[in-house]
Amino acid sequence: MADLRDIPLAEMPALGLDVLGRTIGRVLPDSSTNPVPVAAFQSSI
Amino acid sequence: VDGRVLIPADQFVIKVHSRCDLACDHCYVYESIDQSWRGRPMAIPSDVVSQTAMRIAEHVKAHELGRAEIVLHGGEPLLAGVAGLRAVLVQLERALGGLCRLDVKVHTNGVLLNEEFCELFDEHGVGVGISLDGDRSANDRHRNYRDGRSSYDAVIRAIRLLSSDRFRHLYSGVLAAIDVANDPIRVYESLLELAPPRLDLLLPHATWDAPPPRTAGTGTEYADWLIPIFDRWHADGFPVRIRTFDSIIATLAGGDTRTEALGLAPVRMVVVETDGSYEQADSLKVAYDGAPSTGLDVFTHSLDSVLDHPGIATRQHGIADLSATCQECPVVGSCGGGMYAHRYKSGSGFDNPSVYCADLLKLISHIGERLPHVARSVSHTVSDDALAELAGGMGGASAIAQLTQAQRSLGRGLLTAVYQAGIAAPAVDPAVRGRLRAAWQVLAVADDDSHDAVDTVLGHPYLRVWAVRCLDRLGRAGGAEHHDDESLAADLGHLGAIAAAVAIRGQARALLTVPLVEGAVHLPGLGRLVVAPGDAAQAVFEVDADWVRVRLGADTWRLSRPRMLAGEALTAEPCLAEGVPGAADSGLEPEWEPVRVLTAPGIGVALEDTDPYRDCYQWPVAPRLTDEQFAEWQRGFAIAWREIQTHHPAYAPALAAGLTTLMPLAAGSDGSDVSAAARHGFGAIGAALPADPVTLALLLMHEFQHVKLGAVLDLYDLFDPDDKRLFHAPWRKDPRPLEGLLQGTYAHLAVSEFWRVRAGLGEYDEAEAAERYEHWRAHTAAAIETLANSGSLTPLGMRFAGQMRISITGREGIN
Numbered sequence: 001m002a003d004l005r006d007i008p009l010a011e012m013p014a015l016g017l018d019v020l021g022r023t024i025g026r027v028l029p030d031s032s033t034n035p036v037p038v039a040a041f042q043s044s045i
Numbered sequence: 046v047d048g049r050v051l052i053p054a055d056q057f058v059i060k061v062h063s064r065c066d067l068a069c070d071h072c073y074v075y076e077s078i079d080q081s082w083r084g085r086p087m088a089i090p091s092d093v094v095s096q097t098a099m100r101i102a103e104h105v106k107a108h109e110l111g112r113a114e115i116v117l118h119g120g121e122p123l124l125a126g127v128a129g130l131r132a133v134l135v136q137l138e139r140a141l142g143g144l145c146r147l148d149v150k151v152h153t154n155g156v157l158l159n160e161e162f163c164e165l166f167d168e169h170g171v172g173v174g175i176s177l178d179g180d181r182s183a184n185d186r187h188r189n190y191r192d193g194r195s196s197y198d199a200v201i202r203a204i205r206l207l208s209s210d211r212f213r214h215l216y217s218g219v220l221a222a223i224d225v226a227n228d229p230i231r232v233y234e235s236l237l238e239l240a241p242p243r244l245d246l247l248l249p250h251a252t253w254d255a256p257p258p259r260t261a262g263t264g265t266e267y268a269d270w271l272i273p274i275f276d277r278w279h280a281d282g283f284p285v286r287i288r289t290f291d292s293i294i295a296t297l298a299g300g301d302t303r304t305e306a307l308g309l310a311p312v313r314m315v316v317v318e319t320d321g322s323y324e325q326a327d328s329l330k331v332a333y334d335g336a337p338s339t340g341l342d343v344f345t346h347s348l349d350s351v352l353d354h355p356g357i358a359t360r361q362h363g364i365a366d367l368s369a370t371c372q373e374c375p376v377v378g379s380c381g382g383g384m385y386a387h388r389y390k391s392g393s394g395f396d397n398p399s400v401y402c403a404d405l406l407k408l409i410s411h412i413g414e415r416l417p418h419v420a421r422s423v424s425h426t427v428s429d430d431a432l433a434e435l436a437g438g439m440g441g442a443s444a445i446a447q448l449t450q451a452q453r454s455l456g457r458g459l460l461t462a463v464y465q466a467g468i469a470a471p472a473v474d475p476a477v478r479g480r481l482r483a484a485w486q487v488l489a490v491a492d493d494d495s496h497d498a499v500d501t502v503l504g505h506p507y508l509r510v511w512a513v514r515c516l517d518r519l520g521r522a523g524g525a526e527h528h529d530d531e532s533l534a535a536d537l538g539h540l541g542a543i544a545a546a547v548a549i550r551g552q553a554r555a556l557l558t559v560p561l562v563e564g565a566v567h568l569p570g571l572g573r574l575v576v577a578p579g580d581a582a583q584a585v586f587e588v589d590a591d592w593v594r595v596r597l598g599a600d601t602w603r604l605s606r607p608r609m610l611a612g613e614a615l616t617a618e619p620c621l622a623e624g625v626p627g628a629a630d631s632g633l634e635p636e637w638e639p640v641r642v643l644t645a646p647g648i649g650v651a652l653e654d655t656d657p658y659r660d661c662y663q664w665p666v667a668p669r670l671t672d673e674q675f676a677e678w679q680r681g682f683a684i685a686w687r688e689i690q691t692h693h694p695a696y697a698p699a700l701a702a703g704l705t706t707l708m709p710l711a712a713g714s715d716g717s718d719v720s721a722a723a724r725h726g727f728g729a730i731g732a733a734l735p736a737d738p739v740t741l742a743l744l745l746m747h748e749f750q751h752v753k754l755g756a757v758l759d760l761y762d763l764f765d766p767d768d769k770r771l772f773h774a775p776w777r778k779d780p781r782p783l784e785g786l787l788q789g790t791y792a793h794l795a796v797s798e799f800w801r802v803r804a805g806l807g808e809y810d811e812a813e814a815a816e817r818y819e820h821w822r823a824h825t826a827a828a829i830e831t832l833a834n835s836g837s838l839t840p841l842g843m844r845f846a847g848q849m850r851i852s853i854t855g856r857e858g859i860n
Binding site: 001002003004005006007008009010011012013014015016020021022023024026027028 | 279282283286290291294295298299300416418419423424425450451453454455457458459460461462464465485488489490492493499509513516517724725759760
């Protein structure tokens with residue numbers, strides 16, 4: 001579980017749900033906040 | 046495959062139409078060196094769709110995938126028409142509907158998007174992403190019709206349609222290709238005005254053979270264009286998800302990228318063209334003619350065969366697949382060599398850094414410098430000694446403090462996740478998003494100015510219950526699905542109540558909107574203002590150093606902030622909006638009902654009977670207690686605490702350090718004792734007040750075991766969560782899952798200890814206590830062996846069980 005105590009709340013949203021998922025994913029086992037690492041398709045059209 | 050681990054695909058880009066109604070001069074499909082589109086069917090034929098769906102289903106089954114993401118792509122996918130897209134969606138759902146969660150998105154230039162398409166996407170839960178390069182002048186630089194007409198008005202019309210109440214839940218985001226000739230802040234502001242849930246800012250596709258335009262001559266024009274946007278986005282408080290920045294920040298923090306353009310994560314994507322041929326990432330079209338080709342197709346080859354293709358297999362090994370220059374680069378973890386296509390150079394192929402290497406290095410370094418806390422994040426652990434103490438059934442103040450620190454991170458993470466998910470979810474009303482932003486702003490400022498107030502409020506046990514509920518609901522609404530707007534708005538609005546509680550505790554000035562739930566405004570940890578049953582959905586709170594003013598419709602009342610903090614019950618004074626005393630038009634006299642505190646020597650525990658999220662136990666909650674009922678609780682608690690301190694002193698420090706809240710439950714209908722702990726309610730115990738305070742002491746010791754173990758399980762895996770077997774628990778008729786058995790066993794360590802001591806006190810219940818001690822000791826010892834022999838405990842779980850065994854078998858006889 002990542003230690004988030006010293007990260008100012010103002011900066012926390014920068015982490016995005018992917019990183020937060022490393023902390024909160026353990027209490028939300030079925031959540032989309034705990035994704036499998038993947039290089040997601042980036043549309044370019 | 047041949048000793049390598051095959052990483053399954055879970056993203057499938059299906060080209061449903063191979064032509065486009067625009068003629069953007071920067072398009073990689075039609076304007077690049079690869080011209081394979083010319084020989085392909087325009088619309089995807091039915092047999093290609095059914096065969097593709099079958100291949101995906103086959104792959105999902107073989108690899109037991111829980112989710113498959115489908116992107117309907119082109120060319121311009123809407124050229125396939127409503128009927129054509131409906132046929133594709135129906136075939137995909139038929140093949141995959143029962144196998145896994147299916148996330149379908151369509152990516153379009155938007156010019157054809159109309160209500161009929163939106164209704165189809167609504168019916169099938171399809172998210173819609175739109176391409177737009179910025180304001181009119183930025184967009185018209187490239188995105189035009191073949192005759193040179195601008196596409197801007199048509200695209201804006203499409204985004205307005207997607208932003209309407211009816212279809213907002215479908216709006217996935219906006220994609221913009223960068224042209225450094227455009228003003229970056231103007232592009233950012235114009236896109237932000239369209240309130241996209243997500244934004245992609247794309248480096249234009251280029252290679253070393255065909256490098257991107259660089260007119261300034263700095264060599265870092267693209268970083269110099271993106272950095273002002275990052276700085277503005279940072280200063281704005283990250284109002285929208287921007288995938289490039291998100292990926293860099295995530296990887297700097299040790300997480301994973303969310304885009305194929307950055308980072309070291311393996312590729313799990315396959316493209317299916319309209320003729321059924323499998324392709325690698327179609328951005329490779331910019332490298333050389335035929336570059337994306339695999340020579341494989343859906344009629345002849347499985348998806349496993351595609352993943353074994355050298356072009357894809359070589360992009361699944363992280364840093365080992367990169368050029369020597371990249372491998373030595375300090376930001377390789379975030380950059381990952383950039384987009385694969387951008388590395389291409391005749392002669393050396395893809396064994397090069399990105400043609401944007403200098404830009405990526407500068408941008409990533411800049412973000413790392415701007416967010417130093419993020420890049421330094423570390424992990425929580427519990428010391429070996431503390432873990433051994435906890436495993437033995439005890440754990441002192443230090444062990445509890447370590448668990449509490451981890452819960453603080455969890456609270457901050459959950460709070461942020463609710464905010465993030467709330468402002469990003471297309472289904473959330475813009476007004477609700479606005480209130481979320483206002484609440485977040487108060488919290489972010491208070492975190493700097495009055496950190497203790499934030500810590501106290503986030504330590505409230507039912508904040509996690511609320512957050513998990515919100516995230517669960519947003520997760521379900523996060524796809525393009527409808528949901529109950531009003532109750533989700535009330536749940537998300539609770540962030541305003543949390544911010545108000547922080548402002549009141551931290552003496553901060555704030556103006557916040559707070560929801561009314563069942564006629565009351567609830568401030569976590571402080572209490573509730575009971576207004577009246579009515580239709581009002583929210584009240585406005587204005588907090589200053591002395592007063593908290595509450596506006597509801599035409600009425601305004603005020604409450605003394607210091608008296609609220611002192612825990613006094615108050616009647617709100619009517620006042621004029623400016624704070625001058627006056628009469629309320631409605632004649633209502635709202636009552637402030639504070640959270641009361643149970644006290645005893647060395648401990649203070651909130652008796653929480655107001656929080657709207659406290660109903661998280663298997664037993665119904667009790668309504669707000671009268672003063673007489675509170676006095677009974679106070680008497681019972683004081684005696685129970687004395688019992689624990691006197692006869693079970695080893696348990697007292699942990700309780701004093703970690704028990705923050707008692708929540709009254711409704712009494713059992715048959716007179717039996719009722720108590721509970723909830724995994725999401727760290728620090729809280731629910732109980733009906735038993736007639737005998739000694740029983741309350743037992744309930745506290747028992748339930749706090751669950752609280753401790755829950756917090757340990759938040760940090761560590763003690764067993765295999767995939768073991769779904771049920772096990773005999775000696776104290777229950779029904780078999781229990783592994784976690785239930787572990788929780789029960791751990792709780793009964795304290796129960797047996799309670800009776801062991803009690804049997805030696807020479808009190809009225811001596812004989813009964815001795816019998817109960819033997820009963821629970823035997824049951825607990827048997828359950829420990831069941832756990833240890835399950836074969837599903839982790840090595841740490843085995844150590845934990847070993848400590849429990851020592852604790853139960855090593856005890857001395859009855860005192």
